[in-house]
Amino acid sequence: MSDIYSEIILDHYKHPHNRGHIKHDTHRAEEDNPLCGDSMKIYIKVSEKKPQIIEDISFEGEGCAISQAATSMLTDFLKGKSVSQAKKITPEQVYNLLKIEISPARSKCALLGIKTIRSALS
Amino acid sequence: MPRIDSKKIKKLFPIFSKKENKNLVYLDNAATTQRPKVVVDAIKDFYETYNSNIHRGIYDLSEKATKMYEDTRKHTAKFINAKLSEEIIFTKNTTESINLLAYTLSDNMLQKGDRIITTSLEHHANFVPWQTMAKKKGFILSIVPVTEDYSLDMEEFEKLIKEPNVKLVCISAMSNVTGTTPDLKKIIKRAHKVGALVLVDGAQSVAHEHIDVRKMDCDFFVFSSHKMFGPFGVGILYGKKQLLDKLPPFLYGGDMIKSVKETCTVFNDTPWKFEAGTPSIGDVVAFKKAMEFMEKLGIENIKNHETNLAKKTVEMLKKYKQVTIIKPKNLDKSGPVISFTIEEIHPHDIAEVFNKEGIAIRAGHHCNQPLMSRLGIPATARISFSIYNTEDDIKKVELALKKLFKIFAK
Incomplete structure (x- = not known):
């Protein structure tokens, strides 16, 4: 099997980065995964000066290894990036971060984080 | 044995x-079972040998198809021990059966301020229609919780049934999450005592338990063919004849009428007034084989x-x-x-x-x-x-x- 539970995925699942609620967030959102009812909360602090930069970002919520690892990696990736860049993240970019094959059924898990980030930034 | x-x-x-x-x-049999060869063959056989539309054809082929369709109705009545085959309505699935009741009961038998009791064990199919109707029509929806052992909290049920104007109890015969089987006989007897009707969602129970709607004395019983080895696309609604007679049609159109004039329509009798349009005939016919398969085992x-x-x-x-x-x-x-x-x-x-x-x-x-x-x-x-x-x-x-x-x- 192409190992979906790779060491890096399990490591992010067990020791997620950027978990919790950052102080002074300027944007936040909560979204559900309709497949299982898991919910994800995202907090983002965007710089006041333009171009708008993601100064800090964090997440809360229970979920499967895939959704938690994807959001952990994604929040790492987006820190310091511009808001316009964050809005343009594609599903393929998320899959590339995960470095595993995502079945159609699990795509909702993998993309729950980016969906919530988009909704926070919109 | x-x-x-x-x-x-x-x-x-x-x-x-x-x-x-x-x-x-x-x-994952609670989601849908697999189909035995006899059922798959029956679908093929219908399309290859008897394919025609039912009820209006004045030719042998259509008469044969009509007979096969109506024979399944008779067999379904026997399968759940209904008194009359006219008490069996074919729908698309359990969800449609419940929606048929949600719409027709809400428009005709329930009034603002009436209470509907449902439970924490319900599939969304037996919950969302009632929640939606309650919001739309001003009914009060009460929910019986589960105990620590995942059984229905009968003390809570007793409290809720004593509230004024309880008109309907909607309850699952078997939970699709926990497998819990509430004491239906007791619940139905109690509900009838306060004048409430009882709808039993049998989607989960029907593949695992003998169903006797008369012994149970429920007013309505709904289930799906696909969870008991039959084809997709066939739902069943059983209702006591005198209640079904009082309800208006749910969907309108062909096959559910006696006569149509420019100014008015006379609807067909129960159960045909509830079966508008061409049903999934081949699937209904094959559903009979699923029941026979279970009976044989x-x-x-x-x-x-x-x-x-x-x-x-x-x-x-x-x-x-x-x-x-x-x-x-x-x-x-x-x-x-x-x-x-x-x-x-x-x-x-x-x-x-x-x-x-x-x-x-x-x-x-x-x-x-x-x-x-x-x-x-x-x-x-x-x-x-x-x-x-x-x-x-x-x-x-x-x-x-x-x-x-x-x-x-x-």
Whole structure:
């Protein structure tokens, strides 16, 4: 099997980065995964000066290894990036971060984080 | 009593002999069962030999098709021990059967301020229609909770049934999450005492238990063909004749009328007034074969076989401390559905690892989010059995569990 539970995925699942609620967030959102009812909360602090930069970002919520690892990696990736860049993240970019094959059924898990980030930034 | 030989029975289901499914362990029977060859053949046979539209054809082919369709109605009545075959309405699925009742009862028999009682055990199909109607029409929706043992809280039910203006009780015969089987006879008797009607959702129970609507004395009973070895696309609504007669049609159009003038229409009698448009005739006809298949095996035999598997599975799962079983303790009185959670491992991850081992289980909220939120969990993993499952399947589940623990212990 192409190992979906790779060491890096399990490591992010067990020791997620950027978990919790950052102080002074300027944007936040909560979204559900309709497949299982898991919910994800995202907090983002965007710089006041333009171009708008993601100064800090964090997440809360229970979920499967895939959704938690994807959001952990994604929040790492987006820190310091511009808001316009964050809005343009594609599903393929998320899959590339995960470095595993995502079945159609699990795509909702993998993309729950980016969906919530988009909704926070919109 | 002949015992179920699941290995022999498995051979009657073509899906298991396909090379694509060589190692398939199918444990998602609460979602849909597989179909035996007799049912698949009946669909083919209908289209190849009898294909025509029903009820209006003045030619042999249509008359034969009509007879086959109406024979299934008769057989369905017999299958659940309804008094009359006119008490059987064919719909698309259980959800449509419940919506038919939600719309027609709400418009005609219920008034603002009336109470509808439902329970925490309901599938969204027997919850969302009533919640929606309550909001739209000003009914009060009460929900009977479950106890710590995942049984229906009968003390709460007793409190709720005593409230004024309880007009309808909507209750599942078997939970699709926990397998809980409420004491329907008691509930129905109590509801009737206060003048309330009772709708029983039998979607989960019908493949595992003998159904006798007259003994139960429910007013309405709904279920689906596809959860009992029959084709998709066939739902059943049983209702007491005198009640169905009082209800107006749900959908309007062809086949549900006696006569149509430019200014008015006379609707057909029960049950045909509820069957607008061309039904899925071939599927209805093949559904008869599914009922015959179950009768031949013997519903008691089916139940014994499945209960035995459920007991063995619970026994096996109990060996692992990380596993929490979400099911009433008395396994003889609950359906062969086992929900469970595992500490620190999400149900999706359980299902994913199981899938890699060829085991199909379900993970999620099982279309019962209100129950999940009452239990304080987002989701469970669920194993549900049928007649073709074997003790070997349970061994495979245990191996998959061990693999799962190993992966997540990394």
